[in-house]
Amino acid sequence: MQDIALRTPQLAAWLAGTDIGLLELRTPQGTLRLGRQGDNIVELPAEEAEPEHSPIHAPSLGVFLHSHPLAAAPLARIGERVEAGQAVGVLKIGPLLLPVTAPQAGIVDGIHAADGLAVGYGTPLLDLLPL
Template sequence: MNDAEIRKYAILMQELGLTGLEVTENDRVVRLERTPAAPAAAPVTTVPLPEEPAPLEDRGTVVTSPMVGVFYAAPAEDADPFVKVGDVVRKGQTLCIVEAMKLMNEITAEQDGEITEICAANGQVVDYGCPLFRMKGS
């Protein structure tokens, strides 16, 4: 593996917000690691907590990201989002796109239900297992 290929992987790591990457090529293993950038200090805000949290079974099903990538709520920048809060979706319906390594991966509903919460912001980098949607089964 040459310097240009290593730099390409380093740039990809930065774009996707990865802290580690291991590449195997021709029986050679290259592991790249970087220290994540320190987050900018955000102003502290106080949010009142609800008196009693809803029981877990009342909160519905959580749709999580199956990979690290960038969350997109719509098929194009100027298009309507795939789903909105309150939409009723069917099993197999596209909910969003997660872009990983320049590939657009459609995330689909695994069951029929109603979207009760959108947990990720458009353009946000999401990790594996990060909540994307909360939905109530029908």
């Protein structure tokens, strides 16, 4: 970002010669935002990016269950924190029960598949908000 900060006056001059209202440049080091305020080009504060949801997909076809058949409580609820590798559901494939696990630590933010729904490989089952 330091290299970009040195070039900000040059970028502002180029932007002034256009009808572009906002220029946002993202790099691994940060984000630079230049915008118009009247006739002037000014550096704007970077907006906070919304965290991205990470969907948990069905690892196989089967019937998605929110809980183990011998337990009443669901393995994961919306708003609940889960750890990497923790079971968040079960796929029933005939007599086989295959755990559906969280790929990383996070908070369950949504459930896409109803309990007892037949799903195919890659079907989004839950949304995970990474920590």
